[in-house]
Amino acid sequence: MIERIDTGPRMSRIVKHNGVAYLCGQVGDGATVAEQTRDCLSRVDALLEKAGSSRSQILQAVIWLADMADFAEMNEVWDAWVPEGDAPARACGEAKLARDVLRVEIIITAAY
Structure with a gap:
């Protein structure tokens, strides 16, 4: 069964399936x-x-950064947020984000 939470015409904020939750960016x-x-x-x-x-x-x-020069600054916040011993698999790259003011976007997949 697929469960969609906070669904709009373009996307759902959360999609749950088989014990996995996919969060929108x-x-x-x-x-x-x-x-x-x-x-x-x-x-x-x-x-x-x-x-x-x-x-x-x-x-x-x-994790998408508008500029990889921000990698260390983002990591400082990320490292303090992630529970010790529970770091997920992670990728980080540079991308043009949806609006010029945006500097970071994070997409999460989690068990529930």
């Missing part, structure tokens, strides 16, 4: 990549809770 507010990353991860926390999951159940994270 999350972006955050703020002037710096650190502020945007913190806000983005706060939104991830809320979606994980809504999906019946948590940080410790994240299987994979895909």
